[in-house]
Amino acid sequence: MKQPFAAPWFLLLPAALMALWHFAVDLRWVTEGIIPSPAQVLRSWETWIFGSAKASLSPYSGTWLDNVTYSTRRVLQGFGLAALVAIPLGLVIGWNRLVARLVDPSIQLLRPVPITAWLPFAIAVFGIYDASALFLIGLGAFYPIVVNTTHGVRDTNLLLLRAARMMGAGPGTVLARVVFPSALPSIFTGLRLGVGVAWTAVIVAEMIAVKSGLGYVLWDAYYVGRMDICVATMFSVGLLGFISDRVIVWASRLLLRWRSLEAHT
């Protein structure tokens, strides 16, 4: 039951953390001059977003939107590519025992290799270009999507498969009209996990493999001792990751309306 007046409880913890941060800097619990205060970060963030590139002395002034665009575009491309490959592959792996035996062990063997470990390989193969970043992001997002899709397919109720076959459905129809919708909730779980990994991967990739985007700014700011920009970047990534997750949840609610009905019974 929803309360008539819902207090914004979710703001309590962030407010407490901000206060702790503020006093830690203000009362010099942390080394002075290295960790910026919340107010400082906010000011720098503002200049970073709204400042004009010419009038300011800061090299970051007014470059926020450009870098956000770079990173977001890479995430969308890498994530989209991963989904495009991982969903059909997961459907086939879950559906066909032979394909599963052929492909699944390799995926499971490669999966524990962290994205960071792939960096040198990606740069060696693709160079300091966008392709390196897309490879890393795509690879990172690929695993959770393929694993969850496979799981969803294997979870399909046997009776539903029988019912479809009894009503004249061939393998193609069964896959498209029974297995796919039945696996869709799992696929969405995979997409949510995947987009999270994509944001992790884009930062890692931009730190080293390319010369633009939020990851690049983060590393660059660290090198020149601009912790305020580093922290503002962290907030930016957190915000973007949150928004992309909400978008997927919203899409899943739209497509899985039947599921919310089931939860109420």
Place this chain on the structure above:
Amino acid sequence: MIEIAGVSKEFAKGERRVVALESIDLQVAPREFAAILGPSGCGKSTLLNMVAGFDRPTGGSVRVAGEEILAPSPRRAVVFQEPALFPWLTVFDNVVFGPKTQGRPSAEYRAHAAQIIEQVGLRGFEANYPAELSGGMRQRVGIARVLIMRPEVLLMDEPFGSLDAQTRSLMQELLLEVWERHHQTVLFVTHDIEEALLLADRVCVMTARPGRIKKSIAVGIPRPRSIEVTTTPEFNAQRREVLALIREESQRAAMETASR
């Protein structure tokens, strides 16, 4: 219509081989309503699955209209114990799944669907999802979606087994009504003596493991029947007959278990 000849089914359970069915012979005539009555675990569902084409026998043959059964077909429609509806489709879309899949023209099956939905008492619920329906209504959808396919054979695997008593008798009456109208060949699996006698022309009593057909009894109660026939003396006489058979069987099973 349905010819089951010398059918047996064995499962490998680890090292052991379990005989689920042993030399089953059963013929169901066209337009006959036959019930298979047996205790749970006697393999009656396995038998039905083989007629449906979900499973193959390890010995013997199952034929329908002279053809050996190799795969499921819309000509042999199945109503499952769980309604097994597609939860992402509305009632209407669940009902038209069969004709749509078979590529029947939508103008034709839409009219037919409306008529069948009316027949099973689901009018007004076309746009609802299965999750919004009661157990009895879900099973009505399960029946409607097979009726729309105009199957030659109707296979029913304890379709009312999970419903409460009142809903069950309503559904039995609905099935009698539907059957009076279409007269399909029906193979109906149940463990409920009253249900078998109320619905069927013939009741085949099965033994527990390994499953065999002990006796086939013709039900002499005149049609059209309604739920009221269950209170008549004729019905009770037949019920006693079947009950004696089953008691004999369960005593034998108990003795065998004890002597093992």
